[in-house]
Amino acid sequence: MSGDPASYDLFVIGGGINGCGVARDAAGRGYQAALAEQGDLAEGTSSRSTKLVHGGLRYLEHFAFGMVREALRERETLMSIAPHLVRPLRFVLPVLPGGRPAWLLRFGLFLYDHLGGREKLPGTEALDLRDVPEGAPLRPSLRKGFAFSDCRVDDSRLVVLNARDAADRGATIFTRTRVLRAWAEQGAWRVVLRDATGGDREVAARLIVNAAGPWAGAALGAVLGVQAAPRLRLVRGSHIVTRKLFDHDSAYLFQAGDGRVVFAIPYCDDFTLIGTTDADFSGAPDEAAITPDEIAYLCAVASGFFARPVGAGDVVWSFSGVRPLRDDGAGDAAQASRDYVLDERRVEGAPLLSILGGKLTAFRHVAEQVADRAALSLGARGKRWTAAARLPGGDLSRGDLAAFARDLVAHYPFLTAREAARLAGAYGTVAGTILGAAKKREDLGRDFGLGLSEAEVEHLVTREWARTAEDILWRRSKLGLWAPPEMAGALDEWLATHSEGA
Ligand code: FAD
Numbered sequence: 001m002s003g004d005p006a007s008y009d010l011f012v013i014g015g016g017i018n019g020c021g022v023a024r025d026a027a028g029r030g031y032q033a034a035l036a037e038q039g040d041l042a043e044g045t046s047s048r049s050t051k052l053v054h055g056g057l058r059y060l061e062h063f064a065f066g067m068v069r070e071a072l073r074e075r076e077t078l079m080s081i082a083p084h085l086v087r088p089l090r091f092v093l094p095v096l097p098g099g100r101p102a103w104l105l106r107f108g109l110f111l112y113d114h115l116g117g118r119e120k121l122p123g124t125e126a127l128d129l130r131d132v133p134e135g136a137p138l139r140p141s142l143r144k145g146f147a148f149s150d151c152r153v154d155d156s157r158l159v160v161l162n163a164r165d166a167a168d169r170g171a172t173i174f175t176r177t178r179v180l181r182a183w184a185e186q187g188a189w190r191v192v193l194r195d196a197t198g199g200d201r202e203v204a205a206r207l208i209v210n211a212a213g214p215w216a217g218a219a220l221g222a223v224l225g226v227q228a229a230p231r232l233r234l235v236r237g238s239h240i241v242t243r244k245l246f247d248h249d250s251a252y253l254f255q256a257g258d259g260r261v262v263f264a265i266p267y268c269d270d271f272t273l274i275g276t277t278d279a280d281f282s283g284a285p286d287e288a289a290i291t292p293d294e295i296a297y298l299c300a301v302a303s304g305f306f307a308r309p310v311g312a313g314d315v316v317w318s319f320s321g322v323r324p325l326r327d328d329g330a331g332d333a334a335q336a337s338r339d340y341v342l343d344e345r346r347v348e349g350a351p352l353l354s355i356l357g358g359k360l361t362a363f364r365h366v367a368e369q370v371a372d373r374a375a376l377s378l379g380a381r382g383k384r385w386t387a388a389a390r391l392p393g394g395d396l397s398r399g400d401l402a403a404f405a406r407d408l409v410a411h412y413p414f415l416t417a418r419e420a421a422r423l424a425g426a427y428g429t430v431a432g433t434i435l436g437a438a439k440k441r442e443d444l445g446r447d448f449g450l451g452l453s454e455a456e457v458e459h460l461v462t463r464e465w466a467r468t469a470e471d472i473l474w475r476r477s478k479l480g481l482w483a484p485p486e487m488a489g490a491l492d493e494w495l496a497t498h499s500e501g502a
Pocket of ligand 1: 014038040041213214320362
């Protein structure tokens, strides 16, 4: 560590959705922003969510009207700035004999429809489950239900595209780089970063944003040396993935017997995603893993609704994430608030902002709040701008993803409809840049299988910070769900000889 360290206005710890959202907002306002992520982008909680951009119907039961309203507004905004990643999804909520009464569900859904200025999505309708395709896979005792709207999202791609846009606007993104420690010196920060080779470097920053998600408490204490840090409650949530359990495009919201709700969502064409659980957690966040009890619980809830029982043998994949919730003293983990808090403090005069809690859905709004607060310390530069600025690839004409996928097939007839749909959904209009002037499949270089070409992998390395087969198969895409073991080996081999800085 020698010479003058690089110097930033704002340094972000953590490359999850909150950190990347903040880096993007700040860079777009004209601040010199940098971000360090200890692993791959989105490797923490932000790739392990239920993948919904939603208001959170169940939070109405906790009277969290403000949070739900804000999330519903964000749902509209995110659909327009990232129509390739944030897509409408209809949910079917069966009325459970002995469960919440139909009038209460109707009332909650009425509020849900009207609280957040819904413009693009259809409203609630009552269903006779005996008459609609969504009723067919369910137990015959379930006769009534409601259909309502929310959105699904590719959570890890949302993170990466925020990082991409941040970098395009001048931010520096360090991946596989841990913030080891930071200390205040004359009202500003010195930060020590350790990269994947074990090498350390020092940088300077006027303000630090702690967006370390479930590690935020550890970052405050061990990295930033803050005593008496606010408390976080860590709650593990797990999901299972099965081969697809039904043949239509709607999802289900099931009321579990313990008062919780469990989603069953059509996932990646061939699968169903079922989750989640809520269990207090005290270990290292990256070691969270589903337990046999959680698998049994999720299978039991699903089997209570689907005519065909779901068992542990149906599970083809699972994942667990840790919610960083602010500790509001709620008894039950499922009841703890999903709202966020911005903790603002000065350490020997140096400003520090920590994001505690929150939801994927709220990230843009949170980032805006953080940048507003940062402006008070750094001096105002640009104004709020992210509500109307598309994420990379989001400039689809009329926001019509299906039409764009059809256009891709027309331009590149060697693509199957399924391949085009995957590329359109992952990259939006940037898919055209990846495919370039290709006239035939071979023009895209080596074929790694499942429609993954060398041209796409090159894009992921040079523009999306991918470094390993896992980054590509499980976070930049979900091709890992189908990939044979040798595909990961072939990718890692290629990456070892071709990786370069993004
Ligand atoms: P993270 O994504 O965890 O990012 C923090 C990052 O900081 C990590 O990548 C970590 O590696 C890095 N880091 C930590 N310490 C350091 C350090 N010293 N140096 C460098 N990097 C560091 N929200 C929704 O809106 N919709 C949903 O459907 C939804 N479902 C969920 C389901 C589950 C099971 C869970 C757990 C959460 C869900 N959420 C959902 C909430 C949402 O996923 C989280 O609020 C959000 O992902 C948190 O993002 P983050 O950036 O704060 O944290």
